[in-house]
Amino acid sequence: MAKEGPNWDGLLKWSLSHSDGTRPTRQLSEEDRKWFAEAMQSQTVDVVKRLKEITQVMQTPQQVLEAHGVTLQDIQDLLDELQEHVESIDLANDLHSIGGLVPLLDYLKNPNANIRAKSADVISTIVENNPRSQESVIKANGLESLLLNFTSDTDMHSRTQALGAISSLIRNNQTGITGFRIANGYTGLKYALESDSVRFQRKALNLLHYLLQENGLDSDIAIQLGFHHLMMHLVSSIDADVREAALRGLLKLTEARKECSTCGSIIEKGDEKLRQILEDRIKGISLMSQEDLSAAKEERELLNSLWITFYNEPSTL
Template identity: 60%
Template sequence: MAKDGPDWDGLLKWSLAHSDGTRPPLAYYLENLDSCGLAGKVYEEERKWFMEAMQAQSVDVVKRMKEITLVMQTPEQVLEAQGVTSADIEDMLDELQEHVESIDMANASEEDVQVVENTSTEVCSTDLHSIGGLVPLLGYLKNSHSGIRAKAAEVITTIVQNNPRSQQLVMEANGFEPLLSNFTSDPDITVRTKALGAIASLIRHNKPGIAAFRLANGYAALRDALGSESVRFQRKALNLIHYLLHENSSDCNVVSELGFPRIMMHLASSDDSEVREAALRGLLELAQDKTSGGSDGLGEEDEKLKQLLQERIKGISLMSPEDLGAAREERHLVDSLWNACYNEPSSLRGEGLVVLPGDDAPPPDVASKHFEPPLRAWAANQEANRAPGTEKKEAAPLLLGFSPQQPETPHVQSSSSGGEDAGQRSTPR
């Protein structure tokens, strides 16, 4: 193609970079061709180039993933003999995680690719399992280096997140067991935290996974996690507890019997705001189960809870305006929990601290200018750059009947042809 034509390589990168997160990159590209200097339809030669470039990029990714798979399949002693260090393996897993994400993006675009051209989707449908990389990746969960164990769990999180097929493949490959083992008993807190994150993604919207977690005494492990000194570990455990209770209200009995309410009350006074909010969210789930006629909810802990809420209400009342804004979620949770337990609004509502002025206002739009479609941005710039007084005047509408009489002026200067035309069309009385 000619040198002065469109920058196709740049266009490909642009189409991938400007996906808005809800539409596949190719669909976004097709909708915004004009903003790249292309008018009208995509011609056959251009479309063929784009498809080949997309496929070539995917082929390169899959090729590299196969090379990484070969390394993962190589015994650790052989790698050490070749001078490969644990840091090298961690870097390799970082790269693998990026490639897995790019393959997911290609899978998301597969339908639109078929709309543009009926090409093979073999590259797009390729995943880590199909090239033999899933099993050795799961094997890294048992590696002697804690950094590799943690990074492997992080890659698995990326693979299974919101992906039912990948969740099934990991479960079938017995990936749940080593993740649970690392979560419950690994000596490294980072490994435990990453394993818990992977488990949370693995069992989310996955009934067999939830069942396996419950059978493996997962709630007892979550209780132990709440007693950790690691704030990140506590947050992940509380978030998973809330999800499980929300999805399975019958589990409220289990967590109450295991003593979760007392632990959550302690964490509701944590110095970390996210831990406080997550603990209050779990307590609210238990309280709502009680009011709906389920379990005993908080049981004997009701009085302690009331004291806790009174302390939180007092603390919120003393907050500065800036801190009150940051504590929006906590304010709502405290009020909702009080109302669920005692069938009346909290004193925060009477003081006007549950909903503050501006709480319902949309957040400031600081990102749209960076992510808006280029065509829209170009149009906005054209409007902004247009000099005052240069706008094209609209033609005067034709009137039926006589025009109203205008006062006569000694001199009439026409600044535009539109004025002259209007004078020529005046109807004498």
């Protein structure tokens, strides 16, 4: 950033006289000119106006921002501020009505990985437990953009944030769940479980468990893609949350043997391998101190439930 800071006033003048070719030029009154130039410096308390200001910046081409002293860090700071504002459901919905949602989604394609990741994080906040904003994002093809980053982004942090946004977007949203399934989202989850990122694995396991809860028949998809083998492997993860999530997923798949046409026979083919993995984990828990045993309470309960469900007998825990 230049020493004196971004030239917000100059940026406003540019934005009023140019168009990026994708949106009609917006005509602002003299009053609007005044609050844009002044509020960007004084941090106005009028939040809706502030959202309009941030939207104006997001709509401006990167080269123009740079010419007015706006750095990538400035953009990230604005996205941080935007996220704080849209924690309010009303303001999250207002963002779309004032034209801010589409340029935010466009930031998912930004050349800078940190901006792509932060944009996904903001979108996650906007759509979480918010059916209206979920619908707006889906209609604006936001799910497709997030799926692309989730499966193809070269930056692991950006991929992980995209997965988090997808999870928030499709929860309690049948249209989103269907779109995820049609777009081979399950294959993306498989790749996430195969990655070396614990955080990525954890998010993928949590979303997978939710999807299987919503539709037990999707267990067929999970089994055919080999999720049970991946989760068997992750039962031995060094991360407690990943171990618990993997056990929870295996438990769901073993319970689904009664519901889906192929789950039973395929899981049973790995019966001895799974038994050995679970026995090893049970042995490891039995050697824990009393303090560690208390911390591993949920994992112990999951192991015991899985053992009973799969082998119809109690474990040694």
